[in-house]
Amino acid sequence: MQIIQPAVAGTLESSDLMVRITPPDRPDGAMEVVVTSTVMAQFGDAIREVVSSTLQDLGVHAGHVLVEDKGALDFTIRARVQAACLRGSGAPDAIDWARL
Structure with missing residues (x-):
């Protein structure tokens, strides 16, 4: 999936x-993920893992992702990342929900 907006x-x-997602601003199309959280000391690594695995499952390899967490559970993190990617792709049928 390509993020275009x-x-x-x-x-x-x-x-x-x-979750805020923007298209890549560099030609090399690098992925940048920034996470801030009220529970960063306890769950920062777990939050990053859920975000990264969700992006990988969706096939998002380029863009900027900013996550501002206020204590969300894993399923909420995954749902918010999926929604932001779907909206950013500009294609309502871009996600294969059955596969996820």
Whole structure:
């Protein structure tokens, strides 16, 4: 999946997170993931792993992802990343939901 436009999913409410995704701004198409969290010391590595595996499952290899976590659970993180990617791809049928 290719990210072609900026997109946002989620809120900054307690037990949620906000995911912002933008297309790559460099020709090499690198992936950059930045995570901030109120529980970074305890769960930072786990949050990064869920975000990275979700991006990999969706086939997103280039872009900028900013995650602002307020204590969300894994399934919420995955859903927010999927929603942001779907919105950023500009293609409503870009995700193979049955495969996920």
